[in-house]
Amino acid sequence: MARKKLTRDTELGTREKIKERLLELFKDVEKGFTDQRDRADQILCNWDMYNCVLGEKQFYNGNSKIYVPFVRDAIDARVTRFSNQLFPQSGRYVEVTTMEADQPQAMQALLEHYVRRCKIRTDVVPPLLRNGDMEGQYTIYVTWAETERQVTYKKWTQPETDGMENEAAEPVEDVKDETIVDARPDVELISDTDFSVIPATAYSIPQALAVGGAATIIRRWTKARIKKAIKDGDIIEEEGEVLLKRMDEARTEAKTDIAKEQADNAGIKAGGKYALIYETWTMIKVEDDMRMCRIFYGGEKQILGCKQNPFWHGMCPVLSIPAPKISGVFKGTAKVQAVEDLQIFANDTINEGADTAHFSAMPIVMTDPVHNPRIETMVLGLGAVWPTSPKDTQIVEFPDLWRSALERAAAIQNQIFQSLSVNPSMIPQGTGGPGKKRNQAEIANEQAVDLLTTADAVTLVEEGILTPMIQMFAWLDQQYRDADLTIRTYGPMGEEANMQVIPPIQMDHRYEYRWYGVEVTRTTQAIQQQIAMLNVAKSIPPQMYPEYDLDVAPFMVQMFENAMGPRLAALTFKKKKKISVDPIIENEMMEAGYAVPVHPVDDDLEHMSAHMFGVQAAGGEDPLGVWRDHMMKHQAQMQQKALMEQQQAQGNPGSQGGPKPGGQPGTQRGVKGPPGAIHADQMAAAGSPGMPRKT
Numbered sequence: 001m002a003r004k005k006l007t008r009d010t011e012l013g014t015r016e017k018i019k020e021r022l023l024e025l026f027k028d029v030e031k032g033f034t035d036q037r038d039r040a041d042q043i044l045c046n047w048d049m050y051n052c053v054l055g056e057k058q059f060y061n062g063n064s065k066i067y068v069p070f071v072r073d074a075i076d077a078r079v080t081r082f083s084n085q086l087f088p089q090s091g092r093y094v095e096v097t098t099m100e101a102d103q104p105q106a107m108q109a110l111l112e113h114y115v116r117r118c119k120i121r122t123d124v125v126p127p128l129l130r131n132g133d134m135e136g137q138y139t140i141y142v143t144w145a146e147t148e149r150q151v152t153y154k155k156w157t158q159p160e161t162d163g164m165e166n167e168a169a170e171p172v173e174d175v176k177d178e179t180i181v182d183a184r185p186d187v188e189l190i191s192d193t194d195f196s197v198i199p200a201t202a203y204s205i206p207q208a209l210a211v212g213g214a215a216t217i218i219r220r221w222t223k224a225r226i227k228k229a230i231k232d233g234d235i236i237e238e239e240g241e242v243l244l245k246r247m248d249e250a251r252t253e254a255k256t257d258i259a260k261e262q263a264d265n266a267g268i269k270a271g272g273k274y275a276l277i278y279e280t281w282t283m284i285k286v287e288d289d290m291r292m293c294r295i296f297y298g299g300e301k302q303i304l305g306c307k308q309n310p311f312w313h314g315m316c317p318v319l320s321i322p323a324p325k326i327s328g329v330f331k332g333t334a335k336v337q338a339v340e341d342l343q344i345f346a347n348d349t350i351n352e353g354a355d356t357a358h359f360s361a362m363p364i365v366m367t368d369p370v371h372n373p374r375i376e377t378m379v380l381g382l383g384a385v386w387p388t389s390p391k392d393t394q395i396v397e398f399p400d401l402w403r404s405a406l407e408r409a410a411a412i413q414n415q416i417f418q419s420l421s422v423n424p425s426m427i428p429q430g431t432g433g434p435g436k437k438r439n440q441a442e443i444a445n446e447q448a449v450d451l452l453t454t455a456d457a458v459t460l461v462e463e464g465i466l467t468p469m470i471q472m473f474a475w476l477d478q479q480y481r482d483a484d485l486t487i488r489t490y491g492p493m494g495e496e497a498n499m500q501v502i503p504p505i506q507m508d509h510r511y512e513y514r515w516y517g518v519e520v521t522r523t524t525q526a527i528q529q530q531i532a533m534l535n536v537a538k539s540i541p542p543q544m545y546p547e548y549d550l551d552v553a554p555f556m557v558q559m560f561e562n563a564m565g566p567r568l569a570a571l572t573f574k575k576k577k578k579i580s581v582d583p584i585i586e587n588e589m590m591e592a593g594y595a596v597p598v599h600p601v602d603d604d605l606e607h608m609s610a611h612m613f614g615v616q617a618a619g620g621e622d623p624l625g626v627w628r629d630h631m632m633k634h635q636a637q638m639q640q641k642a643l644m645e646q647q648q649a650q651g652n653p654g655s656q657g658g659p660k661p662g663g664q665p666g667t668q669r670g671v672k673g674p675p676g677a678i679h680a681d682q683m684a685a686a687g688s689p690g691m692p693r694k695t
Helices: 016-035 037-050 070-086 105-117 120-135 205-210 223-232 237-249 258-265 335-360 401-419 440-480 517-525 527-538 553-572 583-591 604-617 626-650 680-686
Strands: 094-098 137-157 172-189 195-198 214-221 275-286 289-299 302-308 318-322 364-367 393-396 485-490 497-502 511-515
Touching: 016 037, 016 195, 016 214, 016 275, 016 289, 016 302, 037 070, 037 120, 037 335, 070 120, 070 335, 070 401, 070 440, 094 105, 105 120, 105 172, 105 440, 120 137, 120 172, 120 335, 120 440, 137 440, 172 440, 195 205, 195 318, 205 214, 205 275, 205 318, 214 223, 214 318, 223 237, 237 275, 237 289, 237 302, 275 302, 318 440, 335 401, 440 511, 527 553, 583 604, 583 626, 604 626
Parallel strands: none
Antiparallel strands: 094 511, 137 172, 137 318, 195 214, 214 275, 275 289, 289 302, 364 393, 485 497
16 A cells, blocks of 8 residues: 655654654653753752842751842843843844845845844843853743734725726725734743753764654643644644543643743742653654654653654754763853852851841840849830939940841852952942942953953854744744745845835745844944045055955944934935936937036046047037037046045045054043943954054
8 A cells, every 4th residue: 555645744752663763762862861860959059149039959947038149130231241242233134145246235234133033032032041050050942833813994895886896986984804824933041951862972962862862841722722633733633632641630740840930939839731742853764864853752652643744944943052062062051050059058148147247236234133023114115214223224225237147248249259250340330339430441451351251152052042042033934934024124235214025035045044144243442443444545645555445334224223223324424325327318308409517426437438428410500509508518527536536545644633554543642531441452252354554
């Protein structure tokens, strides 16, 4: 019997050989989660530090229950700084290169549109960075999402008569109902406790799959989610019904659920029944070929479904990188794990100091009961009178031990910030003493240190997560989008923004995608160095580089876009519109007797050649002299342009106030630069090539 043609929708989980292979694989998958149980417990402790929850590891057990949020402040500072570095104010995050000469502005605008629709700036990157610091792993799941909504609107229609529109009748108001489908890429954050890769020694997910391993995500599906999976064909209907029946009988086995822990800390109690589903991606031999497949497990011996990769790009939709990378293992170690003991010590110190502060607020009265038998009359109160001798009664103040506790806590905070690479520029008013204003040297030093720590962290996320993510955006758009999409685009060379209709992308040419947010920020930091180099270049005479032309327009466009963003830059620095008239049209106008002026952007040689041909075509007659006057104006304009070029070539840059050729431009002595200006010696750390130095 001939087997049905194999497609991406073909169910493979019912084939005996494949079923045996999948059941063996599940044992390895389950063991992978068992082996990382200690890691999951440590991650829960890390999140307790961020959520300021006192745990069993605290040594001091007194009256005060204070948690000092040193780790939380450090993580929030890192997330804020790194997010701003990845998403510059210019709003340009994506770079697209192609084999064609023209820049693919439409493709770039499409990807940036998806970045805004998916709320990558607010809903994805900040929690992703937080997960990396707290769990030691950045992990996302990229797929395509479609949602339907019913809309109602008013529309004026023309009445019909005998099936034809009656143009003579008055239009009537009608109410229309329409179903609108919102389709876009979807990015889901995955907790490290719900994610496992086997073998654990793989250095990437593609390498793990290539050697017969697997990448697995734990899903917690409700009954409604299971029914939707049955309807979509992701799982076998019979197996889904069995799973629903099991949910009615008993609750499935519980696993460490970071999402539930976070919901509890937010004041939401996540309850109800759910089924524990394993979504596994692996390579399976199907009809003598190795195919990437997605498997859903409902238990040790229950395969809910197994199909080929539903995505045309053929990649695993899970993107995961460690933070930082450790040789020999796939996952990394959380940065906050190194400061856990310091945070516990800080909590104990503060709570001890808080308890001593209570004692310091209550005086101790010492009296001699022999000489003062009426002790019960000694009551603290306003205007109280104690009938006793001052020599027999003394008031003792408890020492202010809480002051030293605060000093010790401040020292612990500094060490935690140092271990987590939090420099003073990440914290508001991080330098300067009480009542003192930070000076320029402090601000410059903070920003210099910040460049080093920020560049290293954001580059890891950019190359390992964001760049592959936008590549998947383009692939998913090519697979799922069938209708035109109208989005906002920005033209090249500072042209004004406009709305452009982008048809479904046809992958006829090779595109290369890259997250460009970090590079834009680095370019902004290096603008002052570029200006310095440009000042030197423009002072060099053109005859020194006869085979080249100095065109500063691209630099000016990029500088304006980095500083003001593409919308404001397009209104500030505009490209000149050429209004030169075609010489053939000028010939027709002058043949009719009209005096035609010349324009500065005219190609004078080309126009004069065309006009001479026009005079000859007219029989060499010019009774009104319009041809002669027009060509004389072209000759005068040519001479003026040549004179200006000669003056520019022979001009003395020093007399015009510019820098001397070959010298490094800079401010005069005694003039301070702007606060936070980067020194030339530190430009290499900002990603900019250093200027040549005098020896």
